[in-house]
Structures are given as structure tokens and as C-alpha cells.
Amino acid sequence: MSEAKERIDALVKGNDVVLFMKGSALFPQCGFSSRAVAILDHLEVPFETVDVLQDQEIRHGIKEYSDWPTIPQLYVKGEFVGGSDIMMEMFESGELQQLLKAEA
């Protein structure tokens, strides 16, 4: 495992809910990341964020880690859940609430 992949693995496994995003939760730097944060804020679950703009290795590594080409990416209990479109669909259907409640 490369060094970047090891660091990503530690972040994914060490946090119950972690969002890899552009910018911070307070200052998202992309509309898709902003939408992902808004959904998690609305659900009032504690979550960690990782700003990929601060770390080029993670920015590229995370795309290989999950075989997913875009950011944001949400992981819950070590599992890749999806990007902001999937988060929105799961939020609208109530599945995201179920998933996060199960983790609380």
C-alpha cells in the first residue's frame, strides 16, 4: 500500500463518518462539496472532513481508493457510500438517515 493510501485508509477507518471534500465544512470550495456538507449538517450527525485541496496526494489517492473519479466522497464506518448525488438520493428516500442512525 502506498503512503497516501495508508493515510486515506487510516482516515476512513478511524472516523465513523468522514467526508473528503474541497474546502472546509465552514467554507466549501465547490458546489458539490457544499451540498454534501449541507445534507450532513441538516441530519445533525457529527462528521469529520478532509480538505483534499490541502493535500495533493490525498486528492489523487482518494479517487483510486474508491474507484470514484470525483469529490466529495462520503464514508460511513469504513464503507464508501457515494458522492453528493447519491447522498441526495439517499437523503430524499430516507436511507441516509437510516444508515447514519445505525452508526450513532
Place this chain on the structure above:
Amino acid sequence: MAAKDIEELIRSAIPDAEVEIRDLAGDGDHYAAKVVSEAFAGMSRVRQHQLVYKALGGRMGGELHALQLETAVPNGESK
């Protein structure tokens, strides 16, 4: 990237796909796509989206900055 190029790439990889593309900002850079195909049956949402991203052959996140994606099985839930 033109909407019809996106549609053609998706159709060439998923021949039965019904593809509907909207240009969100009118700038040829921000799109929303809805893709409906039998190929998605039994797949998780993540796998469905990965199939479409593969069809786009690495352009997603690069040449194609923003594509909101919705996938579904014909007459089925978009799971």
C-alpha cells in the same frame, strides 16, 4: 464538452441506455444526466454510477467538471 458527446459515450458503453442530459448553466461544463438501463439491475448505486463513469473513460472530474448523475432501472427504483 458537448452534451451529445456525453450521450454518445454513455450509449456506446451501455447500448440500451436511455440518456437524458440537461445543460445546467448553459456553459457546456455543468450537466445533469439521467441514465436508465437494464444493465443497472441488481447493482448498488455506487456500482451504477461507476459503470457510467467508466463509459466516460476518465473524462469525469477532468475534461468534464460537473455532471450530476441519476441512474435507474427501467420502471424500477433508482437504487
